[in-house]
Amino acid sequence: MSKHKDKVVVITGGARGLGRAICKRLAEDGAKIALADILDCSETIEQSGLDSDRILQQKCDVTSAEDIESLKNEVNSKFGGCDILVHSAGIFPACPFENLSFELWKKVQSVNLDSAFHLCKxxxxxxxxxxxxxxxxxxxxxxxxAPPALSHYVASKGGLIGLHRVLSAEYADFGITVNTVAPMLTRTEGAEEFFAENKGMFDAVLEWQDIKRPAEAADIVGAVSFLASDDASFVTGQTLPVDGGTVKL
Ligand SMILES: NC(=O)c1ccc[n+]([C@@H]2O[C@H](COP(=O)([O-])OP(=O)(O)OC[C@H]3O[C@@H](n4cnc5c(N)ncnc54)[C@H](O)[C@@H]3O)[C@@H](O)[C@H]2O)c1
Structure with a gap:
């Protein structure tokens, strides 16, 4: 219960999927949580069992600097600031590069990567x-x-990794660590939608893993909780694969 006691955590994409699972774990560990999503987060709040003084829900489109500014203001006024930022909001529509429009490319960069710029600012x-x-x-x-049909997505996640590596160097003197967690296929609402439209990829992914079962959201949250804790105070600028042994760095 005490691992994140009274730490204030902002979680984007908290309405479902990994964001919801992360909220539940950090709530169990004593954190106060602000959930930011374009969707309603009531179910996450209900499942987390947090009293109203420990939870804040804010409609927020992470592509909008204005929405993020107002999220920050709400977090400051309710909780007095943010200690831990967990950016989980993201989209992953598959599309081969040949068919990829510049609109879809820009949308994916905007939701997955530009959002991190606004949030970190x-x-x-x-x-x-x-x-x-x-x-x-x-x-x-x-x-x-680097699987096929995800050039736009992989570019956005690579950009996220690059941004975090440099922010690690710029903010280390201030007791701030900056890391990313890199799951492979994980059973979430978003992944179920993705694989419903991309049959066949599910089995391919399992072949790459040492552990031959799909990850559940609960498999990912321990890594986030560790990186958020004091135990990880000397871990920064890293990308931690949590993927059943697919990638060995
Ligand atoms: N599930 C996987 O297999 C998997 C694997 C690797 C990485 N990821 C990454 O993990 C993160 C979470 O994925 P997930 O599987 O939980 O997906 P999900 O679709 O289940 O949940 C994503 C959440 O982000 C929110 N969101 C989307 N666009 C938003 C916007 N513009 N502003 C605010 N919120 C927005 C959605 O409403 C949703 O609640 C994503 O960044 C994804 O790229 C997922």
């Missing part, structure tokens, strides 16, 4: 003032595996 100054902070974004091990 909003929340890093407060962490710097407190001289403690954690930034954890969900990248993807597709950056290493």
């Amino acid at each position: 909003a929340f890093l100054p407060g962490m710097k003032e407190k001289k403690w902070g954690r930034v954890i974004s969900i990248s993807s091990n597709t950056f290493y595996v």
Whole structure:
């Protein structure tokens, strides 16, 4: 219960999938949580069992700097700032490069990568003032595996990894660590939608893993919880694959 006691965590994409599972784990460990999503987060709140003084829900499109500014203001006024930023919101529509429009390319960069720019601009100054902070974004091990039909997605997740590596160097003096977690296929609502449209890829992914079962969201949250904790204070600038042994760095 005490691992993240009274730490304030902002989780994007908290309405479902990995964001919901991360919320549940960090809530169990004592955190106060702000959920930001374009979808309603009531089910996550219900499943987390948090009292209203420990939870905040904010409709927020992570592509919008204005939405993120107002998220920051709400977090500051309710909780007095953010200690841990977990950026899980993301989209992964498959499309071979030959058919990929520039509109879809830009949309994926905007949701998956530009969002991190806005979020870090909003929340890093407060962490710097407190001289403690954690930034954890969900990248993807597709950056290493580079499967077909995901050029736009892999580019966005690679950009996220690059951004976090440099922010690690720029913010280390202020007690702030900056890392990403890289899952492979994980059973979430988003992944179920993806694989419904991309039959066959599911089995291919299992072939690459040492552990021959699909990951559940619960398999990913331990890595996030560790990186968010004091135990990980000397771990920064890293991308941690949590993928059943697919990628060995
Ligand atoms: N599930 C997987 O297999 C897998 C693997 C590797 C990486 N990831 C990454 O993990 C993260 C979470 O994925 P998931 O599987 O939980 O997906 P999901 O679709 O189940 O959940 C994603 C959440 O992000 C929210 N979201 C989408 N666009 C948004 C926007 N513009 N503003 C605010 N919120 C927005 C959605 O509403 C949703 O609640 C994503 O960044 C994804 O790329 C997932």
